[in-house]
Amino acid sequence: MGENDQLDRAVKDFIWNIVEIHSQLEEINKGWAGMMGITEPQWLILMAIDELDQGRGVPGIAVANKLRIHPAFVTNQTKKLEEAGFLSRMTSPDDARFLQISLTQKALSEITNLSKMREALNSTMFTGLDETSLDYLNKRLAAIAKNSQLASQKLSIGVL
Template structure:
């Protein structure tokens, strides 16, 4: 695998001492990575299917979901959405203007900072999402049915750790290039 050779170039500067994993450990970690790739691809396909119900792209659906998740009643900034979906703000700005033209979101200038645009779901988008909620909840129930609250919290904590570590690893790989 090409990843093994490149992985050896990463400088280990973490606070924890690095352990030299055995071959079985490496093989298992590679399989976990491939499982993440598979899960990511499946989630992407699900996102496209939901987006199709709205007549929008998968990326636009992701933006709608981020706005829905982040907005606590005052709107959410382009920067916050960009951070949530790991996309550059110019992309989010372009896509949210399209979503506004489609009547799915509202965009208003912040009253406290004219440089900031705050976004919220339109009534049309909220109504469509409410109609889809039973299907959405059934999907989540199916995916996570074997996890109790403790297991979900454990998985969430481990994924957060992996998210942080992969971000650092990505930065280290970028430094090596």
């Protein structure tokens, strides 16, 4: 097997591993969502807000960008999550045209209640990897994500 064949095989293996990981993460997220009585996309919206909020709320567009979904979908789902008591949506003090979305105490409590199970699950998923290994892996994955975005753009405009 030549060097190019080995690289091709390694790339294919990588892609199929990512597909498998994505599939398993979807199932895990469905499980967490089910425990809270919400849908998987709603769970991901809550997780994105939890990740992005630094105490002032998060604009819906930031959530949409983080999840790579349409802002209108975020608006629709955050209204439902607000009705369910998981989110509060307040007018931005900087620009009245925008809303700042925050998790409510109910959402924070529900997420905290799941934290022990989430820690156990993460421990299972990342068995054999220490902090240094995960940091190394995350840096490489970030580079691949950036490069794959460029490749996707090139493909869409026909320059490949």
